[in-house]
Amino acid sequence: MKKKRTGLLPLFLALALLLSACAQETPAPVGNTPAPSPAETAEPAPPTPTPCAHVWRGGVCELCGEVCAHSWDGGVCGVCGAVCPHTSHDPESCLCPVCGARATHLYSESRCVRCGCEPPFLTRGLPEYYYEECPERGSMEEIDFHALEDPEDNKLREKPAIVYLPFGYGSAERPGPYNVVIALHGAGNNEHGMVDEQHASAGRTISLAQVYDWMLYEKRCEPFLVVSLNVYSLAEEENFTDKGVTLLAERLRTLVLPYVVEHYDTYAADASPEAMREARAHFAMLGVSNGSLYTLTAGIAGNLESFGNFGCFSGNYTETTSLMLRRLSAPDALELPIYCFFTGAGETDFQKKNTLKRYELIVDNYPGLTDGANAFHLDVAGSHSWHSWTINIYDALLVMFQNRD
Numbered sequence: 001m002k003k004k005r006t007g008l009l010p011l012f013l014a015l016a017l018l019l020s021a022c023a024q025e026t027p028a029p030v031g032n033t034p035a036p037s038p039a040e041t042a043e044p045a046p047p048t049p050t051p052c053a054h055v056w057r058g059g060v061c062e063l064c065g066e067v068c069a070h071s072w073d074g075g076v077c078g079v080c081g082a083v084c085p086h087t088s089h090d091p092e093s094c095l096c097p098v099c100g101a102r103a104t105h106l107y108s109e110s111r112c113v114r115c116g117c118e119p120p121f122l123t124r125g126l127p128e129y130y131y132e133e134c135p136e137r138g139s140m141e142e143i144d145f146h147a148l149e150d151p152e153d154n155k156l157r158e159k160p161a162i163v164y165l166p167f168g169y170g171s172a173e174r175p176g177p178y179n180v181v182i183a184l185h186g187a188g189n190n191e192h193g194m195v196d197e198q199h200a201s202a203g204r205t206i207s208l209a210q211v212y213d214w215m216l217y218e219k220r221c222e223p224f225l226v227v228s229l230n231v232y233s234l235a236e237e238e239n240f241t242d243k244g245v246t247l248l249a250e251r252l253r254t255l256v257l258p259y260v261v262e263h264y265d266t267y268a269a270d271a272s273p274e275a276m277r278e279a280r281a282h283f284a285m286l287g288v289s290n291g292s293l294y295t296l297t298a299g300i301a302g303n304l305e306s307f308g309n310f311g312c313f314s315g316n317y318t319e320t321t322s323l324m325l326r327r328l329s330a331p332d333a334l335e336l337p338i339y340c341f342f343t344g345a346g347e348t349d350f351q352k353k354n355t356l357k358r359y360e361l362i363v364d365n366y367p368g369l370t371d372g373a374n375a376f377h378l379d380v381a382g383s384h385s386w387h388s389w390t391i392n393i394y395d396a397l398l399v400m401f402q403n404r405d
């Protein structure tokens with residue numbers, strides 16, 4: 001729809017020009033100079049106004065007041081650079097009726113503010129086609145935190161990690177910044193588990209990178225990158241002790257997050273504690289099994305200042321819950337809101353009952369969490385297995401990073 005021109009400035013300019021033209025006296029004929037011909041006395045044609053160079057702000061020109069008619073391309077106006085807020089969208093196709101671009105569901109209190117639908121959580125299994133290769137696949141980079149921590153020491157690959165970058169990362173079509181997921185594998189696994197390792201699932205195999213690829217391709221969630229850590233190497237030989245938790249929590253702060261912020265396009269301006277705190281709505285930690293315990297301890301209890309989203313699947317110990325509750329009852333905890341707390345387990349998982357019990361304890365005791373609004377618990381098909389965790393992680397990513405402040 002073409003918007004009406006509302007600027008009054010051009011009108012004033014024309015009027016002023018006309019008035020100044022009239023004020024100039026016509027020179028009196030000298031001597032017997034013949035009277036000018038009617039053609040010469042004709043009003044001079046009004047000068048064509050120079051076109052406004054337009055300085056757009058919020059879709060309106062600051063100079064002439066013209067309202068941009070918007071020429072949308074992927075949710076951004078090619079003329080004035082405005083970004084479409086996608087105030088509504090089709091619940092099925094997710095297409096915005098204004099700009100025609102796909103806009104993800106934006107959940108608040110378990111309802112999409114654009115279409116009113118509930119988050120389409122999955123509990124039985126992932127879509128069939130998720131087991132096939134996605135047309136748009138992300139890329140993976142291996143890094144070694146050990147070499148970064150101590151470049152003099154040439155023992156290589158002692159603290160390996162894998163960074164999953166979404167398809168089109170850094171391109172003009174998929175500009176950043178990106179949300180960050182720090183992913184923690186379970187006992188006996190390594191940094192490949194949460195990204196490129198193929199896991200048995202429903203008689204086939206699937207990797208979590210495939211799940212990320214499809215979710216991003218289908219715009220089911222906000223764009224993110226994943227940093228999958230090797231928990232054993234970061235916690236060293238203290239893997240299952242409190243000291244291991246402290247080590248991991250410390251290294252997240254001093255090594256992992258600074259590296260991620262300095263090397264990738266994230267929401268944090270820099271890796272200072274202030275900037276991390278500012279951007280914590282866009283930082284998440286996801287863990288399965290033993291990684292879930294670390295998410296609770298090194299994440300919520302140890303680094304609530306840097307992370308605002310948590311997904312904890314199939315892990316439980318009583319002491320973990322009390323450590324968390326202690327952190328969440330500290331005076332500053334409510335100033336560090338948890339935007340999304342998602343837990344779950346397989347229906348035949350030996351940790352199922354405990355995971356739910358812990359969820360209820362935490363949500364009941366921490367006023368910053370409300371079930372169904374920013375806290376979710378879902379039991380899904382499967383046992384203490386990757387089949388369940390791929391579904392759990394899919395569900396968590398659907399509602400994560402919804403806070404756009």
Ligand SMILES: [Zn+2]
Pocket residue numbers: 052053054055061062063064065066
């Ligand atoms: Zn203008």
Ligand SMILES: [Zn+2]
Pocket residue numbers: 059068069070071077078079080081082
């Ligand atoms: Zn425009």
Ligand SMILES: [Zn+2]
Pocket residue numbers: 075084085086087096097098099100101103
């Ligand atoms: Zn739109």
Ligand SMILES: [Zn+2]
Pocket residue numbers: 089090091104105106112113114115116117
């Ligand atoms: Zn929606």
